[in-house]
Amino acid sequence: MSKAIKSVNYGLEKIFEGAQDFLPLLGTDYVEFYVGNAKQAAHYYKSAFGFQSYAYKGLETGSKNSVSYVLKQDKIRLVLTTPLSSKNPINDHIVKHGDGVKVIALWVEDARKAFEETTKRGAKPFMEPTVEEDEHGEIVRAGIYTYGETVHMFVERKNYNGTFMPGFRKWNPEYSPEPVGLKYIDHMVGNVGWNEMNTWVKWYEDVMGFVNFLSFDDKQIHTEYSALMSKVMSNGNGRIKFPINEPAEGKKKSQIEEYLDFYEGPGVQHIAVATDDIISTVSKLRERGVEFLSTPPEEYYKAVPARLQKFEHELKEDIDRLMKLGIMIDADEEGYLLQIFTKPVEDRPTLFFEIIQRMGARGFGAGNFKALFQAIEREQESRGTL
Numbered sequence: 001m002s003k004a005i006k007s008v009n010y011g012l013e014k015i016f017e018g019a020q021d022f023l024p025l026l027g028t029d030y031v032e033f034y035v036g037n038a039k040q041a042a043h044y045y046k047s048a049f050g051f052q053s054y055a056y057k058g059l060e061t062g063s064k065n066s067v068s069y070v071l072k073q074d075k076i077r078l079v080l081t082t083p084l085s086s087k088n089p090i091n092d093h094i095v096k097h098g099d100g101v102k103v104i105a106l107w108v109e110d111a112r113k114a115f116e117e118t119t120k121r122g123a124k125p126f127m128e129p130t131v132e133e134d135e136h137g138e139i140v141r142a143g144i145y146t147y148g149e150t151v152h153m154f155v156e157r158k159n160y161n162g163t164f165m166p167g168f169r170k171w172n173p174e175y176s177p178e179p180v181g182l183k184y185i186d187h188m189v190g191n192v193g194w195n196e197m198n199t200w201v202k203w204y205e206d207v208m209g210f211v212n213f214l215s216f217d218d219k220q221i222h223t224e225y226s227a228l229m230s231k232v233m234s235n236g237n238g239r240i241k242f243p244i245n246e247p248a249e250g251k252k253k254s255q256i257e258e259y260l261d262f263y264e265g266p267g268v269q270h271i272a273v274a275t276d277d278i279i280s281t282v283s284k285l286r287e288r289g290v291e292f293l294s295t296p297p298e299e300y301y302k303a304v305p306a307r308l309q310k311f312e313h314e315l316k317e318d319i320d321r322l323m324k325l326g327i328m329i330d331a332d333e334e335g336y337l338l339q340i341f342t343k344p345v346e347d348r349p350t351l352f353f354e355i356i357q358r359m360g361a362r363g364f365g366a367g368n369f370k371a372l373f374q375a376i377e378r379e380q381e382s383r384g385t386l
């Protein structure tokens with residue numbers, strides 16, 4: 001695993017220079033989930049994850065075919081969308097995949113140009129550039145397909161000052177649980193099929209101008225039972241990071257294979273959200289009923305001081321509190337990071353969340369992979385899918 005950490009050493013700026021700037025990205029705009037019951041999903045993400053009510057569209061606003069709730073927490077926007085009839089194609093998506101991420105929307109200066117630059121490099125169109133207007137201005141959106149049925153939407157909002165987007169109205173219900181300190185999306189991971197990882201790495205390079213800045217092969221990512229491979233893609237300014245996983249051959253079924261079976265194809269595996277106080281955030285999430293993977297054993301925490309000392313970092317957090325909450329620690333030359341993973345948030349073992357606090361480190365927790373994958377395998381075991 002040290003090999004993976006080493007590849008971070010030689011300055012990410014230099015690597016990012018290799019990225020192309022035909023597609024400048026300002027950040028993640030929103031993440032849209034297609035779900036069976038958006039009303040209940042919105043309640044869950046508010047009550048359990050501390051998201052705030054933000055915008056709504058539905059029958060009351062003239063939206064006849066679907067309902068969407070927009071939730072916000074600091075820079076993160078989630079859109080939860082449900083179809084209102086079996087004829088809406090959103091319904092087919094849910095029938096096949098269950099609840100899941102349909103759209104990773106990216107904030108751009110010029111959506112028409114983003115569409116043109118990516119489609120001329122081979123992207124499959126999802127939505128031609130489309131202007132939506134109301135009294136607050138206009139939004140331009142265009143979309144392309146990435147892995148599976150997942151979509152990247154380009155969102156241009158420089159001429160808009162309303163709530164979220166035309167078609168939505170402010171949503172401000174009385175029920176408003178406190179935020180838990182989630183700040184922004186750190187990375188979003190895609191699972192793709194057997195031997196498809198490099199195809200998608202090349203797609204992100206050629207079509208989106210991204211660079212591959214970290215790789216983990218099955219020699220690094222394996223347990224006694226299963227294996228996977230992962231390559232991290234980043235845009236030029238490093239704000240957008242998309243690791244891509246594929247299953248690898250092991251004695252038993254890889255967690256990636258389990259995902260592909262239940263999602264019935266490639267899709268978003270996890271969303272990593274950043275906090276600057278993981279102890280507070282995870283305490284609140286646990287109180288509110290969010291379920292996390294089982295905590296690493298005590299020996300894991302005994303080894304932490306040495307892992308940090310090796311790079312001469314000083315842990316600012318109380319290790320006993322980290323241990324009680326099951327938060328994992330990883331270190332590299334640049335600093336350390338704290339991370340923890342939820343169980344899947346649907347009945348199908350598909351999408352889950354990661355909570356991450358970066359204390360200088362820009363890696364993905366390679367030093368935790370073994371402990372993490374063993375915890376995932378205990379879950380797979382309990383489902384009979386290992």
Ligand code: TYF
Nearest residue numbers: 189230243245255354364365
């Ligand atoms: O994003 C990452 O790479 C880490 C580790 O199936 C990880 O969060 C990698 C693969 C996986 C679960 C977590």
Ligand code: FE
Nearest residue numbers: 189272354364
């Ligand atoms: Fe992650």
